[in-house]
Amino acid sequence: MRTAMTKAAVLGLSLLWLVTPAQAQAPQSFRVISPIFSQLVSFAMPSNFAAVFENTKGGHYIREAALKGESAQAWTQMITVTGEKGASGNPGLTPEKFAGNIAGGFKSACPESFAAKALGTTRFGGFDAFIAVIGCGSVDTGPERHSETALLIALKGEADYYTIQWAERGPASGKPPLDDEKWPARLRELRPIDLCPIVAGEKAPYPSCVNRS
Template sequence: MKKVALLSAAVVACFGLFSANAVSAQQVTATRQIAPIFNQLLLLSAPSTFRPVFENVGNRGAFYIAESVPAGESAKQWTQMITKTGAKDLATRANLSPQVLAVNLAGRFKSACPTSFNSLDLGAMSLDGHDAYALVASCGSVADGNGSHSESTLIVQIKGDKDYYGLQWAVRGPASLQPLALTAPAWRERLQTLQPVRLCPIVPGESAPYPSCLH
């Protein structure tokens, strides 16, 4: 993971086909993913062309992260990345909300690219009866070992029964010294592609594909 992709962890511890403001019809075909993350199962949809490249539990077992990128790309070199996270027991803190966490993460993006930062507020929502908040954070130019590029990321924070869950869909492109224009319909379409997003109880003894969460 590069600098901006790593920012999600800090909160709690293919551009050739897709531009930051355009969603190809190829994204319509999606497959459902279900994973047990701490106290609940997290279900979401992802484009069938994406493949998992990284999974880890860190911060002394309190933070989960998993990343997927288009087939043929890697965790180090990618044009798009879908990330899901879990922060154990974070939802038990009364002073936190999905909006606070999402805005906090966007602020970390801004600190990485203060002169080319832009954001788009998609607002509060309910996902499967759970409070959630979505926004887009964008860096016109960020640098890594391979040079500079732009990076725009859909950020969704979801309050579970005990834990917080995060979803991100990042898109990279050519570097720009100016903030990128962000178009709400395109990013809402990405959010829709991830639907349904569902949090389900973990049933003792149940294993993948976790049929209790599929209905």
């Protein structure tokens, strides 16, 4: 997210991504499959979001989607996908530590109102992951002070690390709303989450990944 959590400067990267119907939600969700570095990243995105920014710089990748009608600069909700090329090769780096590094950068923007809540370790498609809710009660990264809270999913791929983040801005407060039931509900909306191999010569709709779940 072009927020306190993630600031990626960037060169262009051509992105192929697929949307296929997923489980019905309110609003309906769609399966999104994107080749990012060494793997395909797959999850369900609510249909009221649209991509507003996508780029890469060296080994850093980012794509942002905001509610339809909003922009990368002015948004109330944003779903962000990131990739960190080659990071899985670091033997001391776990999904929890990777998420902690992101949270640390977020905290630097709001040391007085930062808070975090771990939702625990898990696995998606056989890959280790860590989930947390992190946020600022008051931050001024936009036109006016506001709270900014995000569901953060960190995944360790075969070679790279990935994150899926669903953030929301609201009125400024003393602490971000970490205990709101919306965060577990949004995690359910993003499922199924998976990392699939990139098959040589295969193009969208990436049937090898679609057929895994």
